[in-house]
Amino acid sequence: MTTAPKVTPLRALPPAEPVLEVRGLSKWYGRTHALDALSLTVQPGEVVGFVGPNGAGKSTTLRILMGLVSPSGGTADILGQSALNGSPNVRSAVGYLPGSPALYPRPTSRECLRFLQRVRGIDCRARVAELSARLEVDLEKHIHDLSRGNKQKIALIAALMHSPRLLLLDEPTSGLDPLVQREVERVLREAAADGVGILLSSHVLSEVEALADRVVMLHQGRTVLSAAMADITGRLVQRLTFEFADTAAESWFEGVRGVAAVEAHARHVEVTVNGSQAAALDAAAKHGVIAVHSHEQRLEDVFTELIPERAA
Amino acid sequence: MIDAIVLRDAREHWRMLLSWAITAAALISLQLSVYPTVRESSAGLQQFIEQYPEVFKKVFRIEDYTSAPGYLGTELFSLMLPLVFIAVGAAWGSGFTAEEEEQGTADLLFALPVSRVRVMLAKGAAAFLSLTAVGIVCLGTLAVGTGWVDMSIGWRRLAAGTAVCVALGALFCALGALLGAATGRKGAALGISVGLALALFVLYSLAPLVNTFDAALPYNPFQWTLGSDPLTTAFTPGSVLKPVGVAILALAGAIAVFQRRDLRQL
Structure with missing residues (x-):
């Protein structure tokens, strides 16, 4: 029993x-x-x-x-x-x-x-x-x-x-x-x-x-x-890297809806986007983009943002 | 109704129990096998013992070595058998909860839908039943052995002697449980409870020589039990009820302490 x-x-x-x-x-x-x-x-x-x-x-x-x-x-x-x-x-x-x-x-x-x-x-x-x-x-x-x-x-x-x-x-x-x-x-x-x-x-x-x-x-x-x-996933920022045929300019993405930050390196531009990517993609298309790479942020990125490195 | 925790605990300890039961039976058999020689030389031996210093005779309570109760009292019931029961009881009781905490199974056991009180009571029941089982093995060996060597002592006296040993075991088992519940450490609980048993035994042994110790005898569990001379005088219920009563109080204390304590994590 x-x-x-x-x-x-x-x-x-x-x-x-x-x-x-x-x-x-x-x-x-x-x-x-x-x-x-x-x-x-x-x-x-x-x-x-x-x-x-x-x-x-x-x-x-x-x-x-x-x-x-x-x-x-x-x-x-x-x-x-x-x-x-x-x-x-x-x-x-x-x-x-x-x-x-x-x-x-x-x-x-x-x-x-x-x-x-x-x-x-x-x-x-x-x-x-x-x-x-x-x-x-x-x-x-x-x-x-x-x-x-x-x-x-x-x-x-x-x-x-x-x-x-x-x-x-x-x-x-x-x-x-x-x-x-x-x-x-x-x-x-x-x-x-x-x-x-x-x-x-x-x-x-x-x-x-x-x-x-x-x-x-x-x-x-x-x-x-x-x-x-x-x-969390809706709010996460995303990083896009655009590759152009010729040297790119940061000004192409300034003022574009959803774009939080831009950094240009020769033929590549790294763009940080909040929310929809549509406007950033349109802007890239206007300047003859030849490739796009997307780096989605994940929960791990949120974790490392919120928790100081030493603690994590 | 057989309790699952009682059964599991008994099964978990069966090796230890069996070892101690065999050890106790072997000690009893060995001592009994020597008795015919003692009886044959009783006159000479008694004369020899009478020459012992008074102090020595008082400390070891040797008065009548060659009679059946005197021999059994001196060789088995004054120290050896009580020690076996105290060792079994203290080792088991110290691990009631502390062993579960130390091996990490406390998180498994106490997360089950069963109260801490119930677990402690089940463990107490398992230990008491097991001590009683070792007592029955001892009593059986004594009954058969005394018959074999033609020792004139009734089974009631043997049962009374064994019962006070079981009661001592229960007392130090509950004390171990209390210390284990308070500290969460089996080693510490076992060390302190065995140390206390030895200290109390020394106080009991030296009481005939030291007035202060003698005054404290009414509070000493060895006086309640061994001091009642169960092999030679009529059985007094207090010799068992007093230590068992203290054991119940100690177990209640263990439950109260354990109820309030955060369990250690592995």
Whole structure:
């Protein structure tokens, strides 16, 4: 039998109510401010990318939400219930992947996952079998014989197996090969499509870019960016390099709509564009452009703009 | 209802338990195998012991070495068996939560939908049941062994002697749990709890010689247990209930401390 907690069902939420709502969450370690008045929400089916340099407060946030660390201030509700009073009821609806997942060394992966199911008071062997097949991991091996990547897969299965309504993932693809990384991204997309809210802490910004609907960026415990991914990519400046047959002039692009900066080098002109590129392309066409190279800014560029180099 | 955490903890420690149970059974068998020789030379031995300095006899509480209870009390129940149970208890209790934190599995275990109180109680139950199992192995070996060497001592007295050892083990197990919950470090918790056990034992042993130590005897767990002379006098429930009561208080303290503490990160 099990240690199945006496869980009262969490109330069904209205569609617009967030699965996770954090307000003014702070954590002090002595004089060090690990987290400073963090506020964020995760809606059902939404993936929120949680990014920032090492020590920014991402893992601390996730550990506070799991009741492993107590906050110095603020509130956090999961599915409408406080996540800060250590209630097992709240944790039953959450799948958590720690940043450095450790598993019990002695049993096999299957026995370890079975123990976790028993404590949760559920039987999800079918989901475990499905996930282990998709992530290509052998459940009969002893955990101490597994590679780091395979241990990460088992920890991912442990976070996903009970079909949680909120996933708190700290570096989910760390140590995984590129093919499995893609499979994990697919699994997470499917979970989001099923209405699972996901708070995805990751250093792999391309992964966040590919998965996240919104991004919250932390630096030294403070939120430096919180925006929808569509707004970020829409707002991003783009750099275009035009190649002409003869020597080009910067004046060709001065005053052109959307052009923020121009720099000419012999037959090449580098133009920085905000928003639409149409006017800049028209201006280049008038002067007989023979080639155009586009350098789109990405989330990584935003990261390096907002976070000082030493911190990043 | 078998608790998953109780079972997992017992399975995780079965090697340690088995080793200690075998060690205890071997020690008991070895000591019992010598008893026929002691009995045969009882007159000479008793005369020899009477020549020991009074101080020595008081410290090691040697009065009647050649009778069955006297021999078992001196050779097994005055130090050796209590030490086995204290070692098992302190090693297990120190790791209740500190081991989970040190090996990083605390983030896995305490993120499950189960309260810290429940985890601690389950771990306490697993440790107590396991100490009792080692106690049963000891009692079984004693019962068979004393019969084999024709030792005249009733099983009730043997059970009382074993029960006080289990109670001592439970006490230092809970103390280890309290220290482990407070520090998050198993090594420190084990060191302090074993150190405290040794210090209390020295105070108990030297009490017949030092008035201050003697005055403190009513507060010493070794006096509650070993001092009750379970092999020679009628069993007093306090010899088990007092250490078990303190163990329950220490476990409650461990729970209270652990509830308030941030878990260490790997």
